[in-house]
Amino acid sequence: MAKIVVLGAGISGHVAASHLRRKLPKEHEVVVVSPNSNYQWIPSNIWVGIGRMKSEKILFPLAPLYKRKHIGYKQAKAVSFYPEGDQNEQKPYVLAEYVFGEQKGQQEKITYDYLINATGPKLNFEATEGLIPGKNKTYSVCTYTHADHAWEGLKALIEQMKQGKKARILIGTGHAKATCQGAAFEYILNVEEELRKHKVRDMAEVTWISNEYQLGDFGMDGMLLSYGSMTMKSHEMIEMIFEDRDIKWILGAGVNKIEDGVAHYENLEGEQKSELYDFAMLIPSFSGHGFKAFNKNENDITEKLFKGFMIVDANYTPKPYEEWSVQDWPETYQNPTYKNIFAPGIAFAPPHSISKPRKSKNGTEIFPAPPRTGMPSGITAKLVAENIIDTIKNGQESLSHKGSMGNMGAACIASAGFGMTTGSGVSITTYPIVPDYEKYPETQGRKLGKTFGEIGLAGHWLKLALHHAFIYKAKMRPFWWLIPE
């Protein structure tokens, strides 16, 4: 009998736990440890943040589902890792602390045979002084509670605009090395569309602020894509959309301080600048959770497991951008020291960024961190689960399932306005996520045809269809496993 412990119940952790439970006989134990009591479909937070969807529509409680599906569940947060056990415990374990109920505050050694670290990122708001969701007129859409607050703030501002107030709206990234530009991109288009629907668009100046060197970088170094019968660069496509919607942009901006209605930033020229706003939604930087790891003698071995995020089968050798290779990226998400530990989704430490690293004249690094959200999170979680299932069933290590981000496609279906007949979406599909310059040297590392963009109402329907399909899948309703990650 094997015991698999999954840390985290986000997209990655939940996908891994679902597949493990479906394919493993009942004598094997699957336990999910997560401080969150709800599953949330994060991509739909955008609609919560513009008041077009209630947060209840994007979440459901985990405990009843896990009970029904015979998945163990502990509402606790991981504190530290003991991959060799300790003097009193022979088996490897994770020290976790309960965050709810009668056991709140109590710590437990949760032993495992296999560990999946799907803890995702820490939303590192502290890295930017004054960037606190709901304070200083800044908001976030990273969680459903943040998105609820964002809508409250936006709604109040729209009311003031209806009374004649001119407003400045600032949306983008809130740190020099933030990622997830796609979410901010969706939000700015949705906010702009909402202003139109409320007939106050002419009262607002809407500005995009980002650590990207060019529009449409999205942390993936931009891309060459097919758009209709044309081939264009992603920055040309996004520029077209922003100009058409009268959205201004500030690029190469490392936001470093927020005061009430003022965002201070450094640009690549090394200039310290500031931007005034009445409402801002700025994505924070992501970081690891600061976990510690100890060996059997309780010596600190954190560097064997973590490099901010968890160390996996990537090539972490520091090298210049020109020498980066698609082979640097992990394939199995297995920790090289402790082979029974895996880290899919955002929890793994990337070997380097995907976007070209850039420094300001003052030496400040200003460029996006690599995105691993959404589809890659689900795909990597599933392949980790499949390798563990095969290993258990075969009685020997099996790593036949591989999924490098350099050999994986992803679709970013960005909502650009809500409404069954008035909505819009920008669909950008990229293959592969990490450019492979050896395979596709003429097309900036991506396969044309599989890397394409579309704008229109169909994109909104597609995003809505994905919302319903993925919540159906997450609830593990009949034949849920037929829906791909």
Place this chain on the structure above:
Amino acid sequence: MTQRISKYQRFKMMNPIIQFFKFIYLSIKIMVIVAGGHGGTRKIN
């Protein structure tokens, strides 16, 4: 404001009939790309 998307383009983007077929086409195309498989990148000696 600079009009970068022509009225005809906008009509095509927002026409429910055209977009219905686009929806079917996009769903299949994205499914094929995303669910169509993934793998490693390293050569095995």
